[in-house]
Amino acid sequence: MSESSLNVKDQEYAEAKRVTQVGTVWDFLLTVGKIVIGLLTHSAALIAEGFHSLADLLFDLVVLLGMKIARKEPDASHPYGHGKFEGMAAMLLAVILFGVAVGIVMDATKRMQMGNLEAPGQLAFWMALGSILVKELLFQYTIRTGRRLKSNIMIANAWHHRADSISSLAALVGIGGALLGWPIMDPVSAIAVAFFVSKVAFEVAQTALRELTDARGSIDEPVREKIMEIVARHPQVRNAHTVRARRFGPDILVDLHLAVDNHLTVSEGHQISAEVSSQLHKEVQNVREVSVHIDVVDDWLNRDDTEVAPQPGRDQLLAAIQPAIPPDGPILKVCTLMPHYTATEGTLVELMLKPNPDYSRARIYEAAKELTEKLLAADLGVRKVRAFLLVATAPEEEAEEGERLFK
Numbered sequence: 001m002s003e004s005s006l007n008v009k010d011q012e013y014a015e016a017k018r019v020t021q022v023g024t025v026w027d028f029l030l031t032v033g034k035i036v037i038g039l040l041t042h043s044a045a046l047i048a049e050g051f052h053s054l055a056d057l058l059f060d061l062v063v064l065l066g067m068k069i070a071r072k073e074p075d076a077s078h079p080y081g082h083g084k085f086e087g088m089a090a091m092l093l094a095v096i097l098f099g100v101a102v103g104i105v106m107d108a109t110k111r112m113q114m115g116n117l118e119a120p121g122q123l124a125f126w127m128a129l130g131s132i133l134v135k136e137l138l139f140q141y142t143i144r145t146g147r148r149l150k151s152n153i154m155i156a157n158a159w160h161h162r163a164d165s166i167s168s169l170a171a172l173v174g175i176g177g178a179l180l181g182w183p184i185m186d187p188v189s190a191i192a193v194a195f196f197v198s199k200v201a202f203e204v205a206q207t208a209l210r211e212l213t214d215a216r217g218s219i220d221e222p223v224r225e226k227i228m229e230i231v232a233r234h235p236q237v238r239n240a241h242t243v244r245a246r247r248f249g250p251d252i253l254v255d256l257h258l259a260v261d262n263h264l265t266v267s268e269g270h271q272i273s274a275e276v277s278s279q280l281h282k283e284v285q286n287v288r289e290v291s292v293h294i295d296v297v298d299d300w301l302n303r304d305d306t307e308v309a310p311q312p313g314r315d316q317l318l319a320a321i322q323p324a325i326p327p328d329g330p331i332l333k334v335c336t337l338m339p340h341y342t343a344t345e346g347t348l349v350e351l352m353l354k355p356n357p358d359y360s361r362a363r364i365y366e367a368a369k370e371l372t373e374k375l376l377a378a379d380l381g382v383r384k385v386r387a388f389l390l391v392a393t394a395p396e397e398e399a400e401e402g403e404r405l406f407k
Contacts, residue, residue: 016154017064019145023138023161024060027053030131037127043120043178045171046127048104048190052164052197053131055100059160062089062096084248090156090208097160097201101194108190120175128172135165156204163200167193211247219245219252223284227254230279236260236272238297251288254280262296263340263348269294296342311341312380317349320378321371330359330367335390346383349375354390364389 034050037043069085072078139161146154174189224245231240242257260272273292280287318337325331336352351371355364372385 015145016149016151017068019142019154020060020064020157023142023157024057024064026134026138027057027060030134031057033127034131037123038120041121041124043124043171043175044108044187045174045189045193046120046124048108048193049128049131049164049168049171051100051104052167052193055097055197056160056164058096059093059157062093065089084212086151087208087211087247090204091212093156093160094201094205094208097197097204101198101201104194104197105191108187108194112184112187120178122179125172125175125179128168128175131168132165132172135161135168139165156207159203160200163196167196170196219247223252226284227280230283231256231258231276233279234272234276236264236268237276241295242293248288252284252286254287254290255293256290257293257295259295259297262342264296265338311347312339312382314339316380317375317382320380321374324371324374328356328358330356330364331371332356346381348384349382349386351375351385351387352390353387 031050031053034046034053038046038048038050069089139158142154142158142161146158170189170192174185174187174192177185177189224243227245228240228243231237231243237258237260239259240256241259242255244255246253256276258272258276260269264272273294277290277292280290314337317339318334321334325333332354334351335354336350338350338352340348340350342348351368353368353371355368359367368387368389372387375382375385
């Protein structure tokens with residue numbers, strides 16, 4: 001399959017995989033080179049750097065595995081997808097890095113306690129210098145790709161390359177100092193390397209923990225502001241009293257509670273929901289899923305989340321007025337009954353009535369008024385009724401279909 005035929009996620013994974021594989025090759029070469037040359041030249045700093053590069057190699061392998069699993073489609077066992085595995089992979093990497101840092105400190109301390117320190121060979125100096133150059137190039141290459149793909153695990157890997165470059169600089173200073181006559185500088189610089197390793201481990205763990213716990217900080221503030229701007233832009237959204245977004249591996253999941261005018265229909269509310277969701281998918285990168293709950297403004301202003309007052313159903317309202325519609329009377333039937341439930345005004349009802357053309361307009365109006373009064377008098381909490389007369393322009397079967405739908 002050619003790259004042009006892949007979907008967007010496959011393209012992103014292929015690019016991320018390619019970048020990480022480049023880093024893996026170089027980390028393998030640096031690991032072998034630093035450890036071998038460190039042993040040959042008796043440089044604690046360079047050996048520490050070798051184990052740091054080994055951690056980088058493990059980092060690259062876990063990155064590849066984490067990104068692959070995170071991009072798997074939802075299944076029966078993971079209906080929300082596998083995005084959290086990326087955060088778990090990053091947390092595992094942090095643990096590995098902490099372990100490496102502790103090992104480096106223990107080895108350097110042991111060397112200093114033994115005494116009789118010797119200056120390392122010059123080859124260690126040039127190996128450290130070469131590592132700085134390679135790692136800085138890998139950082140620039142990886143960070144650009146990670147930011148473009150919005151992949152936290154790739155960005156973490158890029159900063160790991162940068163930390164390795166800085167720690168190689170510390171090793172370079174230590175080795176250089178030892179060559180100039182201060183051999184203690186070599187194990188001291190190894191401890192400095194451990195500090196940089198542990199610092200990166202802490203930052204990676206912090207980012208992964210924010211994602212795994214759905215913390216607010218897992219989503220960049222500009223992304224959150226863009227979501228709010230898109231929601232506020234819709235002309236029929238009166239208020240958004242809940243706007244939540246969380247990171248799910250490479251994806252973003254958004255939850256919204258939108259308040260709209262009280263008397264919009266269900267289909268209008270659904271349309272507003274679909275329009276907002278569509279715009280979020282178009283304008284905010286990596287939004288995978290948007291969940292929208294539609295509230296009415298009246299309920300939002302007067303909501304009580306602990307208790308919901310019972311309201312009469314459509315069948316109850318119809319049953320209250322059905323006996324008042326005699327066969328072949330001024331009102332033939334109720335074509336539509338639409339209740340509106342409000343917290344401040346109680347239940348409002350709209351009626352669409354089919355008149356009998358054999359009766360005068362005055363008699364039809366009188367019968368319609370009797371029906372509204374019947375509904376208001378029923379002990380159902382109805383506070384207002386609006387009645388409308390159906391103009392008989394549609395075929396009879398269409399009117400019957402409308403009645404069936406609205407019942």
